[in-house]
Amino acid sequence: MSIDAETTGARKPRTFPLYKTLPGFLRNPLKEIERIGREADGELLRLDLGASKPLVVTHPDHVQSVLRHSDTYVRDGVFWRPLHGLMGDGILGEGDLWAFSRKILQPVFTTRNVNALTGRMAETINEAVDDLAGRAGGGQALSAGAEMVQIVNRTVIRIFFGEKILPAEIDRLLPAFEAVATKLVFRFLLPFVPEAIPMPGDRAYREGVRIMDEVMYGLVERYRDDPGEGDDIFTALCRARTADGGEPSDTWVRDNLVAMFATSTETTSTALTWLWPTICNNPEVALRLYDEVERVVGADPVGPEHLPDLTYTKQVVQELLRLYPVGWLFPRMATQPGEIGGTPIKPGQTILISPYLTHRLTAFWERPLAFDPDRFSPERSADRHRYAYFPFGGGPHQCIGMHVFNVEAQLIIASMLSRFRPELLETSAAIEPRIGATIRPDQDLQLILHPLDRSS
Numbered sequence: 001m002s003i004d005a006e007t008t009g010a011r012k013p014r015t016f017p018l019y020k021t022l023p024g025f026l027r028n029p030l031k032e033i034e035r036i037g038r039e040a041d042g043e044l045l046r047l048d049l050g051a052s053k054p055l056v057v058t059h060p061d062h063v064q065s066v067l068r069h070s071d072t073y074v075r076d077g078v079f080w081r082p083l084h085g086l087m088g089d090g091i092l093g094e095g096d097l098w099a100f101s102r103k104i105l106q107p108v109f110t111t112r113n114v115n116a117l118t119g120r121m122a123e124t125i126n127e128a129v130d131d132l133a134g135r136a137g138g139g140q141a142l143s144a145g146a147e148m149v150q151i152v153n154r155t156v157i158r159i160f161f162g163e164k165i166l167p168a169e170i171d172r173l174l175p176a177f178e179a180v181a182t183k184l185v186f187r188f189l190l191p192f193v194p195e196a197i198p199m200p201g202d203r204a205y206r207e208g209v210r211i212m213d214e215v216m217y218g219l220v221e222r223y224r225d226d227p228g229e230g231d232d233i234f235t236a237l238c239r240a241r242t243a244d245g246g247e248p249s250d251t252w253v254r255d256n257l258v259a260m261f262a263t264s265t266e267t268t269s270t271a272l273t274w275l276w277p278t279i280c281n282n283p284e285v286a287l288r289l290y291d292e293v294e295r296v297v298g299a300d301p302v303g304p305e306h307l308p309d310l311t312y313t314k315q316v317v318q319e320l321l322r323l324y325p326v327g328w329l330f331p332r333m334a335t336q337p338g339e340i341g342g343t344p345i346k347p348g349q350t351i352l353i354s355p356y357l358t359h360r361l362t363a364f365w366e367r368p369l370a371f372d373p374d375r376f377s378p379e380r381s382a383d384r385h386r387y388a389y390f391p392f393g394g395g396p397h398q399c400i401g402m403h404v405f406n407v408e409a410q411l412i413i414a415s416m417l418s419r420f421r422p423e424l425l426e427t428s429a430a431i432e433p434r435i436g437a438t439i440r441p442d443q444d445l446q447l448i449l450h451p452l453d454r455s456s
């Protein structure tokens with residue numbers, strides 16, 4: 001690899017022109033991105049997409065300098081506009097309103113506070129898995145993706161709203177959010193299409209936003225003046241006060257709720273959907289995982305007390321996010337002149353960072369395509385570059401839900417594997433990743449969950 005961050009002379013990044021990449025992009029965009037990443041092998045590269053020429057940054061040193069310098073490389077530009085339109089200027093924005101939102105929300109996600117939420121999370125997960133057991137009986141195939149969505153949404157809503165949201169509001173919120181997310185994917189993947197040009201799902205999107213706003217503002221109206229006690233996110237937002245003691249606007253509360261919901265649901269359910277094909281195709285990993293869950297949890301309902309001993313389960317989750325980092329693309333825009341690895345950067349330049357590419361660089365990962373949770377054993381993790389692995393981003397915008405995700409994922413996996421053994425239907429064996437807003441399987445995975453016989 002010819003990387004030299006100390007280079008003094010200006011370097012020109014290697015360019016991949018559209019006429020060479022278009023056929024591949026049309027056939028399979030993710031495979032083409034992967035091929036380009038492999039060829040550039042950690043060097044800065046320029047994608048010539050005609051209307052735009054983003055720089056793609058994959059080397060951990062370069063990723064680090066972009067993510068840490070969040071004043072120079074901001075979340076703006078064509079990729080972010082559809083998101084900003086929906087989520088305003090809260091936790092997913094920039095500047096003062098982002099800093100204020102982060103200051104209010106961060107305390108909800110400290111290890112101490114998440115640990116306090118873990119009992120409630122485990123309870124919700126065990127209830128959801130009980131319901132699943134009803135559907136799984138009789139050996140019929142279930143959609144792995146849909147089941148993960150059910151469990152995750154139920155858990156997230158509990159963490160977000162505690163007991164404050166009504167079941168009828170949940171029933172309206174979830175489909176509305178789904179319609180909004182589906183439409184956003186089109187805009188995210190085709191960022192250069194002007195807003196004025198209609199896209200699939202436009203009408204469903206508007207209706208989805210209307211319903212979501214009705215539910216969110218309804219909650220705000222009911223609880224804003226008297227949020228009561230609660231360690232949930234909604235209560236924290238309702239109780240927030242500005243530096244001079246003033247109340248932030250209702251819109252600020254709504255924008256943050258929408259942003260948090262968007263960042264916490266699909267990411268988590270998609271990451272967990274990958275578990276099933278991965279363990280079914282890696283029987284040795286599956287056996288070690290079953291062994292650990294049996295030894296630590298056995299026939300008990302899973303609870304916070306089991307987490308410290310679910311060490312291999314945690315490594316499986318880490319490795320899942322290495323191979324399938326569901327948040328696969330972080331776009332940034334330069335606001336001032338800068339330099340990355342010797343290449344001068346002009347203001348207005350779009351920069352793309354992708355953990356999917358960095359997590360597959362052979363200079364940092366041995367046999368990068370193999371699923372090997374032991375990479376995350378303490379001995380093998382010790383010397384790793386901080387930015388060789390960054391499924392949750394880094395720098396000031398690092399994911400605040402990282403710890404919640406880790407706890408939630410371990411609890412869901414342990415709860416399910418203490419009850420069932422999975423079998424993937426033959427038709428779901430040859431799955432491939434596909435890009436959308438997240439990296440997800442290219443087909444609906446059909447899974448049979450065989451109940452464990454605990455009678456003897």
Ligand code: HEM
Pocket residue numbers: 075091092102259260263264265267268271325326327330331391392393394396397398399400401402404405
């Ligand atoms: C597999 C699960 C998840 C993944 C892979 C993930 C990934 C990420 C990434 C990559 C970022 C940085 C984005 C950027 O730099 O532009 C981020 C930010 C964020 N995530 Fe997550 N996330 C996950 C789960 C969650 C959960 C469960 C929550 C909340 C409960 C959450 C809340 C947030 C928030 C609020 C931000 C914005 C932070 C800021 O800009 O200050 N995420 N996430």
